[in-house]
Amino acid sequence: MNNHAAHAQAAHSPAALTAALPSYLDPQHLGPWGIYLQQVDRVTPYLGTLARWVDTLKRPKRTLIVDVPIHLDDGTVAHFEGYRVQHNTSRGPGKGGVRFHQNVTLSEVMALSAWMSIKNAAVNVPYGGAKGGIRVDPRQLSMGELERMTRRYTSEIGLIIGPSKDIPAPDVNTNEQIMAWMMDTYSMNEGATATGVVTGKPIDLGGSLGRREATGRGVFTVGVQAAQRIGMDVSQARVAVQGFGNVGGIAGKLFAQAGARVVAVQDHGGTVCREAGLDVPTLLAHVAQHGTVAGFAGAEVLDDDAFWSVPCDILIPAALEQQITEHNAHRIQARLVIEGANGPTTPQADDILNDRGILVVPDVIANAGGVTVSYFEWVQDFSSFFWSEDEINARLVRIMQEAFAAVCQVADDHRVSLRTATFIVACKRILHARDLRGLYP
């Protein structure tokens, strides 16, 4: 074989075609995407014959990077980088939030989109996984600038989103108003009002009752079940919460209503604590007024790092990724960690918590309540028939309880962590769909 022929043959072998991974697909690069890849590797031995499809999970189906130029109020032009990643659509359209944050990267959005695939499969809603974001600190923008940026971003990703293609929703620093602008922009471009293009909308625009509280309610629902699993009485428990926004604030409120004492809360502005329990409704009102827990009169101030060693029974990380690391995991006092945030625990920290006998309820099941009610919202929009809040909450609780029970069963059968068990359940569902559909063309 001459050199040219040898080269041609090598270049066409599957190994040669896939060998040169771009750096963001490199499993050694432990950003959020690298962490996700490790999680998939961990469950591959449990996938049986479906393991032959596992590479499907290791690369996003579609990745879009967009330039988002806007006029600032002073007349100058600013450019922001935006993303929309559709990780997998084997089980249905893409689904996942949009994040506005100064640290958003492609690796992060890819990982968050993949975790959406896992989450949607874990609770068995008929969606694939997607996620979007813009690298921006939205607190630096005026309302007008925020609206122009949201609309331009929506128009740019309008190529790949749609009610039956990919349905965005709120995430960190995005809310009902942002969803309303996204829905309007998409509808203007389409020439028809398309309420089902986003979820987490205002009620008056086809939003669902119960959506705002859904993620926190789901965290609480699986948290109570997880507590039962280790014989913990929630009404006697001390709870520490990191992140007191949509997820952490509602979860904290529901735990307090169940009799638990919320003894420490941390957000981007600082950390407050009170051994006898913080007055959660008053703290929520303080956050609504000041944007942070810092300065709350009914509490002591705690050093941010000391938050991780606060005596408590339940810890709820509900802020950002990679907060529980090998540097603080050995100091955590809780017996139960419920991941409200996406990806808050690094794999090293996960192992430390496991070795210490601390039960971790992983993000991909713990915070799935939001997407579950997003699914209800999307169904209601399609049928233009809206359900009562009691109906929504009852259906949410039933889906979360059933999904959590199924995950616990797999964890017991294989003697694995709840994270690995959730990945086993979800990966099998996704890859079974891939297997049934086969490869196009």
Ligand code: NAD
């Ligand atoms: P949010 O913007 O409402 O609240 C975020 C909270 O995190 C705020 O209290 C903020 O002060 C705090 N925070 C930010 N940076 C911090 C830092 N460095 N240290 C401590 N606290 C910090 O966002 P959210 O919707 O509550 O989302 C929180 C997490 O939950 C994210 O990981 C998000 O992806 C995940 N999540 C949200 C939903 C949802 O429906 N909103 C659903 C599933 C998962």
